[in-house]
Amino acid sequence: MYALLTMFTLGPGMRSTAEKLLEQFAPAIRSMKGFKSATFVGDDATGEYGALSLWETKEDAEASLAATGPELEKALSGIVKGPPKRGVYEVWQVVEAG
Numbered sequence: 144m145y146a147l148l149t150m151f152t153l154g155p156g157m158r159s160t161a162e163k164l165l166e167q168f169a170p171a172i173r174s175m176k177g178f179k180s181a182t183f184v185g186d187d188a189t190g191e192y193g194a195l196s197l198w199e200t201k202e203d204a205e206a207s208l209a210a211t212g213p214e215l216e217k218a219l220s221g222i223v224k225g226p227p228k229r230g231v232y233e234v235w236q237v238v239e240a241g
């Protein structure tokens with residue numbers, strides 16, 4: 144399993160903007176091959192927001208990264224404080240409750 148981590152800074156108190164952006168991309172990634180789940184995160188005090196999505200294979204995660212990259216850059220244009228950080232990482236262990 145592989146994770147695609149996307150983090151970006153909008154500035155403090157921009158949660159509603161971040162939520163709209165992430166909701167905009169959720170349907171597209173949900174329909175992609177190998178998609179397993181997505182978790183959206185944020186810190187309103189620092190204005191950092193992001194998403195962690197899980198994929199069956201590295202190729203699936205990289206395909207999502209390539210497919211959503213241009214649209215994400217376009218959506219963040221003019222509102223993001225610096226370039227977003229995006230990367231694909233191997234998931235070697237998942238710890239669940241119980």
